[in-house]
Amino acid sequence: MKKWILIVVVAGMLGWAVFDFIDSNRNAADQTQEVTEEVEEHTIGLEVGNMAPDFQLQTLTGDDVKLSDFRGNRVMINFWATWCPPCRAEMPDMEKFHQDKDVVILAVNLTDTESSLEDVENFTDEYKLTFPILMDTYLDVANLYAIQPIPTTYMVDSNGLIRYKAFGAMNYDLMVQEFEKME
Numbered sequence: 001m002k003k004w005i006l007i008v009v010v011a012g013m014l015g016w017a018v019f020d021f022i023d024s025n026r027n028a029a030d031q032t033q034e035v036t037e038e039v040e041e042h043t044i045g046l047e048v049g050n051m052a053p054d055f056q057l058q059t060l061t062g063d064d065v066k067l068s069d070f071r072g073n074r075v076m077i078n079f080w081a082t083w084c085p086p087c088r089a090e091m092p093d094m095e096k097f098h099q100d101k102d103v104v105i106l107a108v109n110l111t112d113t114e115s116s117l118e119d120v121e122n123f124t125d126e127y128k129l130t131f132p133i134l135m136d137t138y139l140d141v142a143n144l145y146a147i148q149p150i151p152t153t154y155m156v157d158s159n160g161l162i163r164y165k166a167f168g169a170m171n172y173d174l175m176v177q178e179f180e181k182m183e
Contacts, residue, residue: 055141
């Protein structure tokens with residue numbers, strides 16, 4: 001009989017230890033997730049919810065533009081090249097989007113991949129683009145944003161957080177839809 005009591009007590013203690021271990025891991029995981037979500041909002045990175053990496057480039061017209069200068073505005077960052085058929089296809093929609101909505105568009109041209117600067121100027125004239133064309137001469141920003149494929153687009157909210165990213169061409173309706181989700 002004493003043997004059975006001892007077995008029941010040991011089994012009970014073992015059961016309690018297992019329960020306590022699992023419960024403490026669950027609490028630790030919940031706390032870790034809360035801290036991660038809190039920190040993630042301020043982590044610089046390329047995922048939705050991360051702070052968009054800051055950069056500075058010169059425009060086609062020679063002005064210096066820095067992403068952080070547009071804090072407080074919703075920004076669309078688009079990486080493109082003149083020789084890219086999907087990039088060509090989305091440009092009229094981007095221009096319409098720029099005209100219709102209060103959005104900052106930073107069109108980052110992968111200048112190092114172009115045949116000449118004249119190609120970019122002709123492209124801009126042909127499509128009558130009115131938003132800034134940023135020249136990524138050495139692909140520093142394209143590398144910072146790990147761009148592949150093009151076009152690639154990031155929608156950044158007024159706090160500088162990435163709210164949407166698209167690989168490939170976007171159409172006008174998708175641009176508007178994602179823009180309106182941002183603050």
